[in-house]
Amino acid sequence: MGHKKGHEMNSYLKLQQRLDKAPQGAPLSKSLFEILQVLFTDEEAELVSILPINFITKEKAAKIWKKTPDEAEQILDTLASKGLMLDGCQEEMRTYILAPPMAGFFEFSLMRTDGKFDRKILSELYYQYITKEDDFLFAIFDSQTPIDRVFVQEETIKEEDYSIVLDYERATQVIETASCITVGTCYCRHKMEHLGKACDQPQEVCLTFNGAAKSLSNHGIAKEISKEEARKILDQCVDAGLVQIGDNVRESVAWICNCCGCCCEAIVAYKRLGFSPGIYSNFTPEIISENCSGCGICIKKCPVDAITLTTDTANRKIAKINYDRCFGCGVCAKSCNKDAIQMNRRKDLMHTPKDAFDRGVHMAIDKGKLQNLLFDNQHLWTHKMLQRFIGILLNLDPIKAKLADRQLQSKFILFARRMQRFRKTKL
Numbered sequence: 330m331g332h333k334k335g336h337e338m339n340s341y342l343k344l345q346q347r348l349d350k351a352p353q354g355a356p357l358s359k360s361l362f363e364i365l366q367v368l369f370t371d372e373e374a375e376l377v378s379i380l381p382i383n384f385i386t387k388e389k390a391a392k393i394w395k396k397t398p399d400e401a402e403q404i405l406d407t408l409a410s411k412g413l414m415l416d417g418c419q420e421e422m423r424t425y426i427l428a429p430p431m432a433g434f435f436e437f438s439l440m441r442t443d444g445k446f447d448r449k450i451l452s453e454l455y456y457q458y459i460t461k462e463d464d465f466l467f468a469i470f471d472s473q474t475p476i477d478r479v480f481v482q483e484e485t486i487k488e489e490d491y492s493i494v495l496d497y498e499r500a501t502q503v504i505e506t507a508s509c510i511t512v513g514t515c516y517c518r519h520k521m522e523h524l525g526k527a528c529d530q531p532q533e534v535c536l537t538f539n540g541a542a543k544s545l546s547n548h549g550i551a552k553e554i555s556k557e558e559a560r561k562i563l564d565q566c567v568d569a570g571l572v573q574i575g576d577n578v579r580e581s582v583a584w585i586c587n588c589c590g591c592c593c594e595a596i597v598a599y600k601r602l603g604f605s606p607g608i609y610s611n612f613t614p615e616i617i618s619e620n621c622s623g624c625g626i627c628i629k630k631c632p633v634d635a636i637t638l639t640t641d642t643a644n645r646k647i648a649k650i651n652y653d654r655c656f657g658c659g660v661c662a663k664s665c666n667k668d669a670i671q672m673n674r675r676k677d678l679m680h681t682p683k684d685a686f687d688r689g690v691h692m693a694i695d696k697g698k699l700q701n702l703l704f705d706n707q708h709l710w711t712h713k714m715l716q717r718f719i720g721i722l723l724n725l726d727p728i729k730a731k732l733a734d735r736q737l738q739s740k741f742i743l744f745a746r747r748m749q750r751f752r753k754t755k756l
Contacts, residue, residue, distance in 0.1 A: 341365050343378035350701040351382050352692035353429045353476065354468035360458040361465075367451055368413060368438060376404060377413075377427060382702060384424040410548045411445060412437030417540040431469055431594075432476055432576070432584060435459075439520060440513035440535065441550050452523035459594055466598045473607065474682060474691040477595055480573035480585065481610040482659035485672045493674070497579040497681060498611060504559045507538040507582075512562060513551035521592045530569060534562050534587045541583040562587075570630050572596065572658040574608070580684045590632030599656065600633060609679055610657035612672040614650055620669035621647040627661040627670060636661060690721045694729050 341362050348355035355361060365374060376394055391401035405425045408414040413434045414425045428434040435455060438446050459465055469476065480500045496502040504510065513535045521527040536559060537545055545551040554562075566573070566587035574595050575585035590596050599608065623646030628636045635654035638646050648669070650661075662670040682688035693699040 340371050340375040340378065341369075344369065344374040347378045347380070348427075348430065350698065351429060352472075352689050352696060352698055352702065353431060354465075354696065354698075355430050356464035356468050358458055358462060358464065360454050360462065364435075364451065364454045364458060367446060367454070368411065368434065373404070373408060373413075377408070380427060382427075384419060384426045386422055386424055390425070409544060412441065412545070412548065412550045415541055415544045416547075417544055429476075430465075431459075436516035436535070437545065437550050439516045440545070442514070443549065448519070449523045452520040455520055456524055460597065466602060468696075470598060470602055472692045472695040474680075474688055474695055475577055475608050476688070476692075477574050478577040478608050478679065478681065479610040479656045479658050480575055481612045481657055481672060482567050482573070482663050484567075485659035485662040486612070487671060487673075490672075490674045494611075495579075497582070500563055500573045500575070500585055501560065503538060503575070503582045503585060504536075504556050504563065507542070507556070507559075509539060509542040509546065510554055510556065510559045511537045511542040511546050511551035512554050512559070513537065513545065515586070515592075517586075517592045517594050518589070526592070528589055528591050530571060530589045530592075531565065531587075534566055534571075536562065536585045536587075538583055538585075539581050567663065570632075570660055570664060572632050572660060576685075577608070577681060578684050578688055579681050583685070588632070590634075593632075596632055604633065604654045604656075607679065608656055609675075610659075611675045611678045612657045612659065613652065613655060613675060614657070614659070614661055614670050615673050616648050616650060617669045617671060618647050620667050621645075622667055622669070623647055624667070626664055626666075630660050630664040631655075632658065632660060687721060691729070694725070 344365055345355060345357060345361060349357070369377065379393055380390065387398045387402040387405060390396075390405060391398045394401055394404075396404075405414060405416070409416040409425065413428060415428050416423065416425045418424065428437065438451055439448050439455075480498065483494075483499055483501060486494060496506070512533060515532045515535045518527050518530060518532050522532075535551075537551055542551065542553070546553040563573070563585075569587075571587040571589055572593070573585055574588050574593070576582045586593065586595070588596055590600075595608070618641060623638055625638060625648075627648050628638065633654050633656060635651045635656075637649050637651070639649040641647050648661075657672070657675075659672050662672050682691055689702065690699070693702045
């Protein structure tokens with residue numbers, strides 16, 4: 330697919346620049362332009378490129394686009410029907426937000442089965458942009474606050490630890506508390522199927538929740554299911570040895586993927602980038618050497634190649650875990666029929682942001698984009714949002730606080746921080 334010229338090329342370039350302003354980012358690439366050309370018309374690219382990063386109403390979009398509210402709503406609804414924007418209600422107002430590329434419109438475009446997009450062409454382009462090129466992977470994981478996290482498989486948790494496991498750490502609790510649940514096609518395995526590289530793990534297992542699920546269901550991109558059906562899918566995937574990787578937030582989790590080590594982009598990226606992204610669960614496995622028979626089942630099951638066989642002092646073969654690679658999924662413990670692996674609670678728990686807003690602020694600070702998040706759409710901020718934003722800034726650790734201050738260069742934030750310290754000394 331060739332590049333479009335003139336005005337059309339300018340609209341896609343502006344859209345890429347708009348995407349790259351967001352905390353997640355979307356680095357410049359020929360393959361990205363070709364992806365955007367498949368997903369967005371020239372007019373859509375031009376209009377979306379001037380939308381703010383945060384939620385927007387049809388009235389605000391109409392004002393930015395110089396159209397009537399009805400015209401703006403029609404365009405926004407079309408974008409939502411394509412899975413490029415998510416729509417929902419906030420404080421009794423219908424709002425829209427541009428979905429991010431990863432865990433967003435990349436996935437949604439391959440979930441749909443209505444022929445709106447050529448999924449083979451998109452699969453080839455996604456493979457090029459995400460799997461073969463490095464820039465997007467580094468953009469996604471170049472943050473101390475990742476977009477995803479690993480859920481430990483719950484039946485591997487020791488009885489004495491079960492009472493202290495927090496609700497947001499349990500995939501079952503995400504299901505139980507969700508206001509809406511949908512299931513769709515696994516983007517990663519479906520993409521690899523078009524490339525002739527897919528494994529035989531199930532594909533209709535990608536779970537979305539809450540507002541994102543409602544939007545996908547309303548537009549026929551994913552199928553709404555019951556909590557009982559979602560639990561069955563989760564059980565099926567756990568039994569198949571798949572890893573549960575989901576939204577890195579404590580509240581209003583939007584998605585959980587059931588991932589294999591060969592196709593899943595999150596796991597492939599984790600391995601390609603040197604096992605460094607901090608997506609670990611709050612558990613680590615331990616080998617019970619006297620129970621280990623050295624059968625090697627855990628080695629085959631481990632999705633990140635973190636287990637090898639070694640020889641103990643009695644010249645017995647036993648499993649050995651490389652903790653620099655392990656991300657604590659529990660697949661090894663679940664697959665061991667000798668009770669030779671137990672999952673232990675980490676002493677230092679991983680930081681999990683409260684919600685997507687909290688995560689976005691932290692990611693923006695990590696990547697030097699905080700000013701984009703605040704000043705790109707200041708006229709849309711409600712008092713409640715601004716209060717939360719400032720609250721997050723005032724409670725940052727010292728290193729992140731300095732990064733935020735440098736990016737915003739705000740005398741108000743510096744004054745507020747000094748006042749906070751003053752109050753603490755008075756208590």
